[in-house]
Amino acid sequence: MAGIVQFENVGLRYGTGAETLSDLSFSLAQGGFYFLTGPSGAGKTSLLKMLYLAQRPSRGSIRLFGEDVVQLRRTRLPGFRRRIGMVFQDFRLIPHLSAFDNIALPLRIAGVDERDLVTPVREMLAWVGLADRASARPPTLSGGEQQRVAIARAVIGRPEMLVADEPTGNVDPEMAARLLHLFDALNTLGTTIIVATHDIHLLSRVASANVMRLDRGQLQDPTGALRYPPRPDFGQEARP
Protein backbone atom coordinates (compact mmCIF):
# COMPACT_ATOMS: atom_id res chain seq x y z
CA MET A 1 0.00 0.00 0.00
CA ALA A 2 1.17 3.52 -0.75
CA GLY A 3 2.20 5.80 2.10
CA ILE A 4 -0.46 8.37 2.95
CA VAL A 5 1.75 10.01 5.60
CA GLN A 6 5.52 10.30 5.51
CA PHE A 7 7.52 12.04 8.20
CA GLU A 8 11.24 12.51 7.67
CA ASN A 9 13.49 13.89 10.43
CA VAL A 10 10.63 15.95 11.79
CA GLY A 11 11.24 18.03 14.86
CA LEU A 12 8.86 20.36 16.67
CA ARG A 13 9.82 23.08 19.08
CA TYR A 14 7.47 25.57 20.74
CA GLY A 15 9.21 28.90 21.14
CA THR A 16 12.79 28.60 22.29
CA GLY A 17 12.34 25.58 24.53
CA ALA A 18 13.58 22.06 23.99
CA GLU A 19 12.13 20.04 21.12
CA THR A 20 8.75 18.52 21.96
CA LEU A 21 9.17 16.03 19.13
CA SER A 22 12.55 14.96 17.76
CA ASP A 23 13.72 13.14 14.68
CA LEU A 24 10.42 11.57 13.73
CA SER A 25 10.74 9.48 10.60
CA PHE A 26 7.92 7.13 9.77
CA SER A 27 5.46 6.21 7.09
CA LEU A 28 1.79 5.33 7.46
CA ALA A 29 0.17 3.23 4.79
CA GLN A 30 -3.03 4.27 3.09
CA GLY A 31 -5.85 2.26 4.61
CA GLY A 32 -3.88 1.39 7.74
CA PHE A 33 -5.14 1.47 11.33
CA TYR A 34 -2.73 2.97 13.85
CA PHE A 35 -2.83 3.47 17.58
CA LEU A 36 -0.60 6.17 19.00
CA THR A 37 0.25 5.62 22.64
CA GLY A 38 2.62 7.00 25.17
CA PRO A 39 2.63 8.67 28.55
CA SER A 40 1.20 12.12 29.13
CA GLY A 41 3.50 14.79 27.76
CA ALA A 42 5.10 12.40 25.27
CA GLY A 43 3.98 14.61 22.38
CA LYS A 44 0.96 12.66 21.06
CA THR A 45 -1.26 15.70 20.65
CA SER A 46 1.59 17.67 19.02
CA LEU A 47 2.10 14.85 16.53
CA LEU A 48 -1.62 14.73 15.79
CA LYS A 49 -1.67 18.51 15.28
CA MET A 50 0.92 18.16 12.56
CA LEU A 51 -1.11 15.35 11.03
CA TYR A 52 -4.30 17.42 10.81
CA LEU A 53 -2.34 20.46 9.64
CA ALA A 54 -2.84 22.66 12.67
CA GLN A 55 0.89 22.89 13.24
CA ARG A 56 3.93 23.07 10.98
CA PRO A 57 7.10 21.31 12.15
CA SER A 58 10.18 23.27 13.13
CA ARG A 59 12.27 21.10 10.88
CA GLY A 60 12.04 18.08 8.63
CA SER A 61 9.62 17.10 5.91
CA ILE A 62 6.03 15.91 6.07
CA ARG A 63 4.24 14.47 3.07
CA LEU A 64 0.49 13.99 3.19
CA PHE A 65 -1.46 12.40 0.34
CA GLY A 66 1.76 12.47 -1.67
CA GLU A 67 2.48 16.19 -1.28
CA ASP A 68 4.93 18.10 0.86
CA VAL A 69 2.64 19.96 3.25
CA VAL A 70 5.43 21.85 5.01
CA GLN A 71 6.05 23.93 1.91
CA LEU A 72 2.42 23.94 0.82
CA ARG A 73 0.92 27.34 0.12
CA ARG A 74 -1.55 28.38 2.80
CA THR A 75 -4.38 28.73 0.29
CA ARG A 76 -4.10 25.02 -0.54
CA LEU A 77 -4.39 23.83 3.07
CA PRO A 78 -8.24 23.86 3.23
CA GLY A 79 -8.39 21.32 0.40
CA PHE A 80 -6.10 18.98 2.34
CA ARG A 81 -7.92 19.52 5.61
CA ARG A 82 -11.21 18.49 4.04
CA ARG A 83 -9.66 15.08 3.41
CA ILE A 84 -8.92 14.64 7.12
CA GLY A 85 -11.45 13.95 9.87
CA MET A 86 -10.56 14.98 13.41
CA VAL A 87 -11.81 14.05 16.84
CA PHE A 88 -10.38 16.42 19.40
CA GLN A 89 -9.68 15.48 22.99
CA ASP A 90 -11.80 18.42 24.13
CA PHE A 91 -14.42 17.75 21.40
CA ARG A 92 -14.45 21.37 20.17
CA LEU A 93 -18.13 21.32 19.41
CA ILE A 94 -19.66 24.68 18.62
CA PRO A 95 -21.77 25.33 21.71
CA HIS A 96 -24.54 27.38 20.13
CA LEU A 97 -25.16 24.91 17.32
CA SER A 98 -27.40 21.88 17.68
CA ALA A 99 -25.96 18.36 17.47
CA PHE A 100 -27.39 18.20 13.94
CA ASP A 101 -25.67 21.42 12.87
CA ASN A 102 -22.39 20.42 14.49
CA ILE A 103 -22.35 17.14 12.59
CA ALA A 104 -23.44 18.85 9.36
CA LEU A 105 -20.65 21.44 9.60
CA PRO A 106 -18.00 19.63 7.49
CA LEU A 107 -20.56 18.99 4.77
CA ARG A 108 -21.65 22.62 4.73
CA ILE A 109 -18.03 23.76 4.57
CA ALA A 110 -17.53 21.40 1.65
CA GLY A 111 -20.50 23.06 -0.08
CA VAL A 112 -22.97 20.15 0.12
CA ASP A 113 -26.50 21.27 -0.65
CA GLU A 114 -28.81 21.57 2.37
CA ARG A 115 -31.26 19.03 0.89
CA ASP A 116 -28.50 16.48 0.42
CA LEU A 117 -27.08 16.61 3.92
CA VAL A 118 -30.20 15.92 5.98
CA THR A 119 -30.28 12.16 5.40
CA PRO A 120 -26.58 11.44 6.05
CA VAL A 121 -26.59 13.60 9.19
CA ARG A 122 -29.71 11.86 10.53
CA GLU A 123 -28.18 8.48 9.75
CA MET A 124 -25.00 9.45 11.56
CA LEU A 125 -26.97 10.70 14.55
CA ALA A 126 -28.81 7.38 14.68
CA TRP A 127 -25.57 5.48 14.37
CA VAL A 128 -24.02 7.17 17.39
CA GLY A 129 -27.27 6.70 19.31
CA LEU A 130 -28.31 10.35 19.34
CA ALA A 131 -31.25 10.31 16.93
CA ASP A 132 -33.51 11.87 19.54
CA ARG A 133 -30.95 14.52 20.49
CA ALA A 134 -30.58 16.13 17.05
CA SER A 135 -31.67 19.57 18.22
CA ALA A 136 -29.83 19.46 21.56
CA ARG A 137 -26.96 21.86 22.02
CA PRO A 138 -23.61 20.60 23.35
CA PRO A 139 -23.89 22.21 26.81
CA THR A 140 -27.04 20.13 27.39
CA LEU A 141 -25.32 16.88 26.34
CA SER A 142 -23.30 14.62 28.62
CA GLY A 143 -19.56 14.21 28.04
CA GLY A 144 -20.12 10.89 26.30
CA GLU A 145 -22.83 12.33 24.08
CA GLN A 146 -20.62 15.24 23.14
CA GLN A 147 -17.86 12.85 22.24
CA ARG A 148 -20.20 10.89 20.00
CA VAL A 149 -21.27 14.07 18.26
CA ALA A 150 -17.60 14.95 17.77
CA ILE A 151 -16.93 11.53 16.26
CA ALA A 152 -19.98 11.74 14.01
CA ARG A 153 -18.77 15.15 12.82
CA ALA A 154 -15.33 13.74 12.07
CA VAL A 155 -16.55 10.85 9.96
CA ILE A 156 -19.60 12.36 8.21
CA GLY A 157 -17.52 13.55 5.28
CA ARG A 158 -15.97 10.10 4.68
CA PRO A 159 -12.43 11.43 5.19
CA GLU A 160 -9.43 9.70 3.67
CA MET A 161 -7.70 9.93 7.03
CA LEU A 162 -9.23 10.08 10.49
CA VAL A 163 -7.19 11.46 13.36
CA ALA A 164 -8.68 10.94 16.82
CA ASP A 165 -7.27 12.17 20.11
CA GLU A 166 -8.53 10.04 23.00
CA PRO A 167 -11.87 9.37 21.28
CA THR A 168 -13.11 6.93 23.91
CA GLY A 169 -12.00 8.87 26.95
CA ASN A 170 -15.49 9.92 28.00
CA VAL A 171 -17.66 6.99 26.94
CA ASP A 172 -18.59 3.78 28.66
CA PRO A 173 -16.94 0.52 27.55
CA GLU A 174 -19.93 -0.50 25.44
CA MET A 175 -19.93 2.79 23.54
CA ALA A 176 -16.14 2.63 23.24
CA ALA A 177 -16.50 -0.75 21.57
CA ARG A 178 -19.15 0.62 19.21
CA LEU A 179 -16.98 3.58 18.28
CA LEU A 180 -14.00 1.38 17.63
CA HIS A 181 -16.24 -0.79 15.50
CA LEU A 182 -17.21 2.35 13.53
CA PHE A 183 -13.55 3.24 13.06
CA ASP A 184 -12.81 -0.32 11.96
CA ALA A 185 -15.72 -0.18 9.50
CA LEU A 186 -14.42 3.10 8.11
CA ASN A 187 -10.97 1.57 7.88
CA THR A 188 -12.40 -1.32 5.90
CA LEU A 189 -13.83 1.23 3.47
CA GLY A 190 -10.31 2.62 2.98
CA THR A 191 -10.00 5.39 5.55
CA THR A 192 -6.65 5.55 7.30
CA ILE A 193 -7.26 5.69 11.05
CA ILE A 194 -4.89 7.15 13.63
CA VAL A 195 -6.11 6.97 17.22
CA ALA A 196 -4.16 8.45 20.10
CA THR A 197 -5.11 6.72 23.35
CA HIS A 198 -4.00 6.04 26.89
CA ASP A 199 -6.26 3.02 27.08
CA ILE A 200 -4.07 -0.06 26.58
CA HIS A 201 -7.19 -2.23 26.45
CA LEU A 202 -8.18 -0.60 23.19
CA LEU A 203 -4.99 -1.71 21.46
CA SER A 204 -6.06 -5.31 21.30
CA ARG A 205 -9.57 -4.49 20.07
CA VAL A 206 -8.48 -3.98 16.48
CA ALA A 207 -6.53 -6.96 15.33
CA SER A 208 -5.08 -5.35 12.26
CA ALA A 209 -3.85 -2.18 14.02
CA ASN A 210 -0.24 -1.05 14.32
CA VAL A 211 0.92 0.59 17.50
CA MET A 212 3.06 3.71 17.48
CA ARG A 213 4.57 4.54 20.82
CA LEU A 214 5.87 7.99 21.64
CA ASP A 215 8.17 8.52 24.55
CA ARG A 216 9.71 11.87 25.41
CA GLY A 217 9.12 13.17 21.92
CA GLN A 218 10.61 10.25 20.09
CA LEU A 219 8.89 7.45 18.26
CA GLN A 220 9.58 3.92 19.47
CA ASP A 221 9.19 1.53 16.58
CA PRO A 222 10.46 -1.86 17.71
CA THR A 223 9.01 -3.73 14.74
CA GLY A 224 10.27 -1.31 12.11
CA ALA A 225 6.81 -1.33 10.56
CA LEU A 226 6.62 2.45 10.57
CA ARG A 227 10.20 3.14 9.57
CA TYR A 228 10.75 5.72 6.84
CA PRO A 229 12.53 5.26 4.56
CA PRO A 230 11.63 1.57 4.88
CA ARG A 231 14.35 -0.91 5.79
CA PRO A 232 15.65 -2.52 2.60
CA ASP A 233 14.76 -5.95 3.93
CA PHE A 234 11.36 -4.85 5.20
CA GLY A 235 8.88 -7.15 3.53
CA GLN A 236 5.46 -8.68 3.71
CA GLU A 237 5.68 -9.75 7.34
CA ALA A 238 5.12 -6.26 8.61
CA ARG A 239 1.79 -4.66 8.34
CA PRO A 240 0.54 -2.81 6.49
Added chain:
Amino acid sequence: MMMFGASKADRRLLPEGRLAGPMPWVIAIMMFLTALAAAGGLAMESAAARLGADLGRQVTVQIVLADPAKRDQEADAARQLLARQQGVTEVRRIGNDEMQALLRPWLGDAGLERDLPLPAMIDVSLSRAGRDRLGAITNALRTAAPHARLDDHASWLAPLVSLIRALGLLAGGIVALMVGATAAAVVLAARTALNTHRQTIDVMHLMGATDVQIARLFQRRIALDALFGGVLGLVGAVGVILLLGERMREIGSELVGSIALPWTAWIVLLALPLLAGVLALTVARITVQRALGRTL
Protein backbone atom coordinates in the same frame (compact mmCIF):
# COMPACT_ATOMS: atom_id res chain seq x y z
CA MET B 1 -32.25 33.98 0.23
CA MET B 2 -28.48 34.39 0.27
CA MET B 3 -27.67 37.84 1.59
CA PHE B 4 -24.09 39.03 1.40
CA GLY B 5 -23.14 35.47 0.45
CA ALA B 6 -24.00 33.55 3.64
CA SER B 7 -26.72 30.92 3.81
CA LYS B 8 -29.23 30.66 6.64
CA ALA B 9 -27.33 27.71 8.10
CA ASP B 10 -24.04 29.60 7.89
CA ARG B 11 -25.59 32.56 9.67
CA ARG B 12 -26.32 30.34 12.70
CA LEU B 13 -22.56 29.94 13.15
CA LEU B 14 -22.37 33.39 14.71
CA PRO B 15 -25.07 33.45 17.35
CA GLU B 16 -25.43 37.11 18.29
CA GLY B 17 -28.46 38.88 16.94
CA ARG B 18 -28.71 42.37 15.49
CA LEU B 19 -27.91 45.30 17.77
CA ALA B 20 -26.04 42.96 20.09
CA GLY B 21 -23.02 45.24 20.35
CA PRO B 22 -22.29 48.94 20.14
CA MET B 23 -21.44 48.78 16.43
CA PRO B 24 -24.88 49.76 14.97
CA TRP B 25 -25.18 52.65 17.40
CA VAL B 26 -21.66 53.90 16.71
CA ILE B 27 -22.40 53.75 12.99
CA ALA B 28 -25.72 55.55 13.57
CA ILE B 29 -23.94 58.44 15.31
CA MET B 30 -21.29 58.59 12.63
CA MET B 31 -23.88 58.49 9.88
CA PHE B 32 -25.83 61.28 11.59
CA LEU B 33 -22.73 63.49 11.63
CA THR B 34 -21.63 62.41 8.15
CA ALA B 35 -25.03 63.14 6.65
CA LEU B 36 -25.13 66.57 8.28
CA ALA B 37 -21.62 67.38 7.06
CA ALA B 38 -22.40 66.03 3.59
CA ALA B 39 -25.64 68.00 3.43
CA GLY B 40 -23.81 71.12 4.56
CA GLY B 41 -21.08 70.61 1.99
CA LEU B 42 -23.50 69.90 -0.85
CA ALA B 43 -25.69 72.88 0.07
CA MET B 44 -22.64 75.16 0.23
CA GLU B 45 -21.41 73.95 -3.12
CA SER B 46 -24.83 74.49 -4.62
CA ALA B 47 -25.10 77.96 -3.04
CA ALA B 48 -21.63 78.95 -4.26
CA ALA B 49 -22.51 77.84 -7.78
CA ARG B 50 -25.81 79.72 -7.69
CA LEU B 51 -24.32 82.90 -6.28
CA GLY B 52 -21.50 82.81 -8.78
CA ALA B 53 -23.87 82.22 -11.67
CA ASP B 54 -26.78 84.51 -10.80
CA LEU B 55 -25.74 87.34 -8.50
CA GLY B 56 -22.35 87.57 -10.17
CA ARG B 57 -24.10 88.76 -13.32
CA GLN B 58 -25.76 91.64 -11.58
CA VAL B 59 -24.38 95.18 -11.58
CA THR B 60 -25.88 98.34 -10.13
CA VAL B 61 -25.36 101.78 -11.63
CA GLN B 62 -25.55 104.74 -9.22
CA ILE B 63 -25.73 108.34 -10.26
CA VAL B 64 -24.91 110.62 -7.37
CA LEU B 65 -25.86 114.19 -8.23
CA ALA B 66 -27.42 116.77 -5.94
CA ASP B 67 -29.41 118.36 -8.78
CA PRO B 68 -32.50 116.15 -9.34
CA ALA B 69 -32.95 117.30 -12.97
CA LYS B 70 -29.37 116.53 -13.97
CA ARG B 71 -29.55 113.25 -12.02
CA ASP B 72 -32.67 112.14 -13.93
CA GLN B 73 -31.14 113.27 -17.23
CA GLU B 74 -27.97 111.16 -16.67
CA ALA B 75 -30.04 108.28 -15.37
CA ASP B 76 -32.15 108.24 -18.54
CA ALA B 77 -29.07 108.48 -20.72
CA ALA B 78 -27.42 105.64 -18.81
CA ARG B 79 -30.55 103.49 -18.98
CA GLN B 80 -30.92 103.99 -22.72
CA LEU B 81 -27.26 103.29 -23.36
CA LEU B 82 -27.27 100.16 -21.22
CA ALA B 83 -30.39 98.82 -22.90
CA ARG B 84 -28.59 99.03 -26.26
CA GLN B 85 -25.50 97.19 -25.05
CA GLN B 86 -24.84 93.68 -26.25
CA GLY B 87 -24.92 91.21 -23.32
CA VAL B 88 -27.27 93.29 -21.17
CA THR B 89 -30.41 91.26 -20.57
CA GLU B 90 -32.36 93.60 -18.33
CA VAL B 91 -32.18 97.24 -17.27
CA ARG B 92 -34.45 98.52 -14.50
CA ARG B 93 -34.36 101.85 -12.75
CA ILE B 94 -35.23 101.54 -9.10
CA GLY B 95 -38.17 103.77 -8.35
CA ASN B 96 -38.23 106.36 -5.59
CA ASP B 97 -40.72 104.41 -3.50
CA GLU B 98 -38.59 101.29 -3.70
CA MET B 99 -35.52 103.30 -2.69
CA GLN B 100 -37.33 104.70 0.32
CA ALA B 101 -38.48 101.21 1.30
CA LEU B 102 -34.86 100.04 1.21
CA LEU B 103 -33.73 102.97 3.36
CA ARG B 104 -36.61 102.99 5.82
CA PRO B 105 -35.12 100.35 8.16
CA TRP B 106 -32.06 102.55 8.65
CA LEU B 107 -33.43 106.10 8.49
CA GLY B 108 -36.99 105.65 9.69
CA ASP B 109 -39.98 107.58 8.33
CA ALA B 110 -38.74 110.86 9.76
CA GLY B 111 -35.44 110.61 7.92
CA LEU B 112 -37.06 110.13 4.53
CA GLU B 113 -37.96 113.73 3.86
CA ARG B 114 -39.04 114.70 0.40
CA ASP B 115 -35.97 116.82 -0.19
CA LEU B 116 -33.49 114.12 0.86
CA PRO B 117 -31.22 113.69 -2.16
CA LEU B 118 -31.21 110.03 -3.12
CA PRO B 119 -28.95 108.69 -5.87
CA ALA B 120 -30.54 107.32 -9.02
CA MET B 121 -30.05 103.57 -9.13
CA ILE B 122 -30.30 101.20 -12.07
CA ASP B 123 -30.25 97.42 -11.71
CA VAL B 124 -28.54 95.75 -14.69
CA SER B 125 -28.60 92.02 -15.49
CA LEU B 126 -25.90 90.63 -17.74
CA SER B 127 -25.61 87.50 -19.79
CA ARG B 128 -22.36 85.48 -19.64
CA ALA B 129 -21.18 87.37 -22.74
CA GLY B 130 -22.19 90.66 -21.10
CA ARG B 131 -20.19 89.75 -18.02
CA ASP B 132 -17.15 89.26 -20.26
CA ARG B 133 -17.50 92.73 -21.84
CA LEU B 134 -18.20 94.59 -18.61
CA GLY B 135 -15.13 96.79 -19.21
CA ALA B 136 -16.46 98.05 -22.56
CA ILE B 137 -19.90 98.70 -21.03
CA THR B 138 -18.30 100.70 -18.21
CA ASN B 139 -16.35 102.86 -20.67
CA ALA B 140 -19.45 103.57 -22.73
CA LEU B 141 -21.37 104.44 -19.56
CA ARG B 142 -18.75 107.05 -18.52
CA THR B 143 -19.28 108.84 -21.82
CA ALA B 144 -23.09 108.87 -21.60
CA ALA B 145 -23.33 109.58 -17.87
CA PRO B 146 -20.12 111.06 -16.43
CA HIS B 147 -21.41 110.86 -12.83
CA ALA B 148 -22.43 107.22 -13.07
CA ARG B 149 -20.72 104.75 -10.78
CA LEU B 150 -20.92 101.06 -11.52
CA ASP B 151 -21.00 98.55 -8.65
CA ASP B 152 -20.12 95.03 -9.75
CA HIS B 153 -21.88 92.57 -7.42
CA ALA B 154 -19.23 89.98 -8.24
CA SER B 155 -16.54 92.08 -6.57
CA TRP B 156 -18.20 91.84 -3.15
CA LEU B 157 -19.68 88.39 -3.78
CA ALA B 158 -16.33 86.84 -4.67
CA PRO B 159 -15.03 86.64 -1.05
CA LEU B 160 -18.42 85.32 0.05
CA VAL B 161 -18.44 82.66 -2.65
CA SER B 162 -14.87 81.83 -1.69
CA LEU B 163 -15.88 81.50 1.97
CA ILE B 164 -18.85 79.30 1.06
CA ARG B 165 -16.60 77.15 -1.11
CA ALA B 166 -14.11 76.85 1.77
CA LEU B 167 -16.93 75.81 4.11
CA GLY B 168 -18.00 73.25 1.50
CA LEU B 169 -14.47 71.88 1.36
CA LEU B 170 -14.35 71.77 5.15
CA ALA B 171 -17.57 69.76 5.15
CA GLY B 172 -16.03 67.44 2.55
CA GLY B 173 -13.01 66.99 4.80
CA ILE B 174 -15.27 66.16 7.73
CA VAL B 175 -17.07 63.58 5.60
CA ALA B 176 -13.71 62.04 4.66
CA LEU B 177 -12.69 61.90 8.33
CA MET B 178 -16.02 60.32 9.25
CA VAL B 179 -15.54 57.69 6.54
CA GLY B 180 -12.10 56.95 7.99
CA ALA B 181 -13.52 56.77 11.51
CA THR B 182 -16.31 54.46 10.31
CA ALA B 183 -13.74 52.20 8.67
CA ALA B 184 -11.72 52.17 11.90
CA ALA B 185 -14.84 51.29 13.90
CA VAL B 186 -15.52 48.43 11.49
CA VAL B 187 -11.94 47.16 11.88
CA LEU B 188 -12.34 47.17 15.68
CA ALA B 189 -15.73 45.47 15.44
CA ALA B 190 -14.35 42.81 13.08
CA ARG B 191 -11.38 42.13 15.37
CA THR B 192 -13.64 41.92 18.40
CA ALA B 193 -15.95 39.54 16.57
CA LEU B 194 -12.96 37.43 15.52
CA ASN B 195 -11.81 37.15 19.13
CA THR B 196 -15.32 36.40 20.38
CA HIS B 197 -15.78 33.60 17.86
CA ARG B 198 -12.19 32.32 17.87
CA GLN B 199 -13.26 28.79 18.83
CA THR B 200 -15.78 28.53 15.99
CA ILE B 201 -13.25 29.92 13.52
CA ASP B 202 -10.54 27.46 14.62
CA VAL B 203 -12.89 24.51 14.23
CA MET B 204 -14.06 25.69 10.83
CA HIS B 205 -10.49 26.26 9.72
CA LEU B 206 -9.43 22.77 10.74
CA MET B 207 -12.38 21.34 8.83
CA GLY B 208 -11.19 23.01 5.67
CA ALA B 209 -13.11 26.28 5.65
CA THR B 210 -11.36 28.87 3.50
CA ASP B 211 -10.62 32.41 4.66
CA VAL B 212 -13.28 33.65 2.25
CA GLN B 213 -15.92 31.36 3.74
CA ILE B 214 -15.14 32.56 7.25
CA ALA B 215 -14.86 36.22 6.25
CA ARG B 216 -18.29 35.96 4.59
CA LEU B 217 -19.90 35.23 7.97
CA PHE B 218 -18.44 38.36 9.53
CA GLN B 219 -18.76 40.73 6.60
CA ARG B 220 -22.47 40.00 6.28
CA ARG B 221 -23.14 40.65 9.95
CA ILE B 222 -21.06 43.83 10.08
CA ALA B 223 -22.52 45.15 6.81
CA LEU B 224 -26.06 44.65 8.13
CA ASP B 225 -25.15 46.37 11.39
CA ALA B 226 -23.69 49.26 9.40
CA LEU B 227 -26.75 49.41 7.15
CA PHE B 228 -29.10 49.50 10.13
CA GLY B 229 -27.00 52.12 11.94
CA GLY B 230 -26.70 54.08 8.70
CA VAL B 231 -30.45 54.22 8.13
CA LEU B 232 -31.03 55.21 11.76
CA GLY B 233 -28.42 57.98 11.60
CA LEU B 234 -29.71 59.25 8.27
CA VAL B 235 -33.29 59.46 9.51
CA GLY B 236 -32.08 61.65 12.39
CA ALA B 237 -29.97 63.79 10.08
CA VAL B 238 -32.78 64.28 7.55
CA GLY B 239 -35.02 65.45 10.40
CA VAL B 240 -32.44 68.04 11.41
CA ILE B 241 -31.86 69.13 7.79
CA LEU B 242 -35.59 69.64 7.19
CA LEU B 243 -35.89 71.61 10.43
CA LEU B 244 -32.94 73.82 9.49
CA GLY B 245 -34.38 74.35 6.01
CA GLU B 246 -37.64 75.51 7.55
CA ARG B 247 -35.82 77.97 9.81
CA MET B 248 -33.76 79.33 6.89
CA ARG B 249 -36.85 79.87 4.76
CA GLU B 250 -38.38 81.86 7.61
CA ILE B 251 -35.43 84.29 7.48
CA GLY B 252 -36.52 85.27 3.95
CA SER B 253 -33.06 86.34 2.85
CA GLU B 254 -32.08 85.81 -0.76
CA LEU B 255 -28.53 85.00 0.32
CA VAL B 256 -29.55 82.49 3.01
CA GLY B 257 -32.26 81.20 0.68
CA SER B 258 -29.61 80.34 -1.87
CA ILE B 259 -28.32 77.67 0.55
CA ALA B 260 -30.58 74.78 -0.43
CA LEU B 261 -30.16 71.11 -1.21
CA PRO B 262 -30.69 70.20 -4.86
CA TRP B 263 -32.40 66.88 -5.63
CA THR B 264 -29.07 65.32 -6.61
CA ALA B 265 -27.80 66.03 -3.08
CA TRP B 266 -30.82 64.20 -1.63
CA ILE B 267 -29.95 61.17 -3.74
CA VAL B 268 -26.39 61.27 -2.39
CA LEU B 269 -27.69 61.53 1.19
CA LEU B 270 -30.14 58.66 0.73
CA ALA B 271 -27.35 56.52 -0.73
CA LEU B 272 -25.12 57.08 2.33
CA PRO B 273 -26.40 54.10 4.41
CA LEU B 274 -25.91 51.81 1.43
CA LEU B 275 -22.40 53.19 0.96
CA ALA B 276 -21.76 52.65 4.68
CA GLY B 277 -22.91 49.03 4.29
CA VAL B 278 -20.61 48.47 1.31
CA LEU B 279 -17.72 50.18 3.13
CA ALA B 280 -18.30 48.03 6.22
CA LEU B 281 -18.53 44.87 4.13
CA THR B 282 -15.29 45.62 2.31
CA VAL B 283 -13.35 46.68 5.41
CA ALA B 284 -14.63 43.69 7.41
CA ARG B 285 -13.67 41.31 4.63
CA ILE B 286 -10.15 42.73 4.38
CA THR B 287 -9.70 42.80 8.18
CA VAL B 288 -10.88 39.23 8.70
CA GLN B 289 -8.89 37.86 5.78
CA ARG B 290 -5.75 39.64 6.98
CA ALA B 291 -6.21 38.30 10.51
CA LEU B 292 -6.82 34.78 9.22
CA GLY B 293 -3.83 35.10 6.91
CA ARG B 294 -1.60 35.32 9.97
CA THR B 295 -2.76 31.88 11.14
CA LEU B 296 -1.81 28.54 9.59
